[in-house]
Amino acid sequence: MPVPAPRPAEPPAALPDGGLTLLVIEDDPGGSLSGPDMAAMTGAAGKPVRIRTARNLTEAARLLTDDVQCILLDLALPTADCPTGAAPGERTLTPSGTATAAPPDELDTLRRVLRLAPHHAVLALTAEADAERAAEAVRVGAQDYLFRDELDGRVLSRAIRYAVERKRADFAQRQLTETRLRAQENARLERGLLPHPLLAGSDLRFAARYRPGRSRALLGGDFYDTVRTPDGTVHAMIGDVCGHGPDEAALGVSLRIAWRALTLAGLCGDELLDTLQQVLEHERADAEIFATLCTVDIAPDGRSAALCLAGHPAPLLVAPGRAPALLPQDDGGPALGLLADARWPYREVELGDAWSLMMYTDGLIEGKVGAGTRRLGQEGMIELITRQVKEGLRGEELLEAAVAEVRALNGEELTDDLAVLLLERG
Incomplete structure (x- = not known):
């Protein structure tokens, strides 16, 4: 039988x-x-x-x-x-x-x-x-x-x-045992796959939050990193691979590791992004896959930075005596993987003596507000961060509160990957 x-x-x-x-x-x-x-x-x-x-x-x-x-x-x-x-x-x-x-x-x-x-x-x-x-x-x-x-x-x-x-x-x-073992495995994977910022010798403070959109996933297609080169420049990057599957997550890790290696090797500007685009083209599972990217190179004195946008939302700058505002985003280049001969212009921006610079992926701004179809958007994010800064939140507390409120406004778990990186001075 x-x-x-x-x-x-x-x-x-x-x-x-x-x-x-x-x-x-x-x-x-x-x-x-x-x-x-x-x-x-x-x-x-x-x-x-x-x-x-x-x-x-x-x-x-x-x-x-x-x-x-x-x-x-x-x-x-x-x-x-x-x-x-x-x-x-x-x-x-x-x-x-x-x-x-x-x-x-x-x-x-x-x-x-x-x-x-x-x-x-x-x-x-x-x-x-x-x-x-x-x-x-x-x-x-x-x-x-x-x-x-x-x-x-x-x-x-x-x-x-x-x-x-x-x-x-x-x-x-x-x-309970399976949950504990899964948590231990995820912690080991997280230590190996999520970046550890290399900021030795810098007076900048670093904080980050990461939430994959896929249920029980450890990583999504979002990625970020921060390193300090021997000349004292702090290089920060955040990016987003289109899509939400394991192939996109693996590609995000590849791009993050490639960016760190190229940056520490001294590449910058179009040469760096063109090489990253070649990595994407060789590693992506489908020819339609692309990735957005935002890089910020902060000068050794911390008062200015060079901004480059490749189809990515502009960072948010918060400074004493000024209303929180987005850095200029009207002259960026295309996302990586879209155009073979693309160029990505850099723009010099003034930061000042004391500031907080928040870099993020669109998972932070595309959540819904209430039961309708209205999205939070960049304006809603600025209002949210402005209010929380006025309440005295900084660093890890600011990111934790921001992500929690975005999830609460959405009314359910966010479906898109979310990454937020915060650098502070003064």
């Missing part, structure tokens, strides 16, 4: 009235659970125990609906076929050449039930003379075993309750 497909990986549902449903698998429907004592069985808090009976695994698969919490399996149920891979009656050769029958596995049916219902509590039913096999059933995966001669409603009710609770506890512990 073929083994039915396993049930979905989720715990059984609780019944609305708090009762339990027991699926009994035995070839004698009027056997172990007959009699008035069994009919009066109750679960926790006096709630009823509903009983379904299957004579074989085929019937069990049909009766194993979402409201079943526990399975009682008669270990004496005939084994359908040989678990070792040998057909019934097949004979194998010993080393001496003697033909012998393949040994039966007494717990084969139990193993099949565990595969059929991996998230259900399973009780093994056997004769008292088979205590050794009953103990082995627990080692294989059953929650407990019961002796047929001692079975009554009270004993079975208690065994069902305990088995269901143990299974739920095991399921919760397994989920």
Whole structure:
């Protein structure tokens, strides 16, 4: 008999009235659970125990609906076929050449039930003379075993309750362990893939926030980095690969690493961006993929910077005595990957003695505001940041509050990747 497909990986549902449903698998429907004592069985808090009976695994698969919490399996149920891979009656050769029958596995049916219902509590039913096999059933995966001669409603009710609770506890512990392992793996990946700013010797303060749009993803297509070169210039970059899949995330990491290597090697201007465009063209999964980019090269004295935009939103400058405003964005170049002979002009901008410069991807400004279709946009972002700066927020606190408010205004989790980088002086 073929083994039915396993049930979905989720715990059984609780019944609305708090009762339990027991699926009994035995070839004698009027056997172990007959009699008035069994009919009066109750679960926790006096709630009823509903009983379904299957004579074989085929019937069990049909009766194993979402409201079943526990399975009682008669270990004496005939084994359908040989678990070792040998057909019934097949004979194998010993080393001496003697033909012998393949040994039966007494717990084969139990193993099949565990595969059929991996998230259900399973009780093994056997004769008292088979205590050794009953103990082995627990080692294989059953929650407990019961002796047929001692079975009554009270004993079975208690065994069902305990088995269901143990299974739920095991399921919760397994989920907790998986979550912890996933978090540890993500932390290791994050340390390896997200950048560590190289700002040794600089008086600038750095902060960043990153949120991938894909559910459970570690990285999206957004990327950023900051390094200080030996001449004292601080180079900051933020970019966005179009799309939201793993290919786009991998491309973003490639572009970020390439930018850092080229910057530390001394490349700048069109030479740097043209090389980055070549990297994108060689690494992208599709010829339609492109990436926007914003770079800022802050002079060693910290009072001015060179700005370059490749199809990317302009940074926001916040300085004492001035209203927060976007840096000039009307003379940028195209996104990387769109034009073969593109040029990307640099523009000198004055920063002043004390300032905060916020670079961001469009995930920060394309979230909705309220239940309608209106987007936050750059104007809404400026108003939001202006208010939070007036409240005294700076650095990490400012970015944390900004991202939290953007998510709250959207009314649900943001679907686009989001990266925000903040550099401060004074």
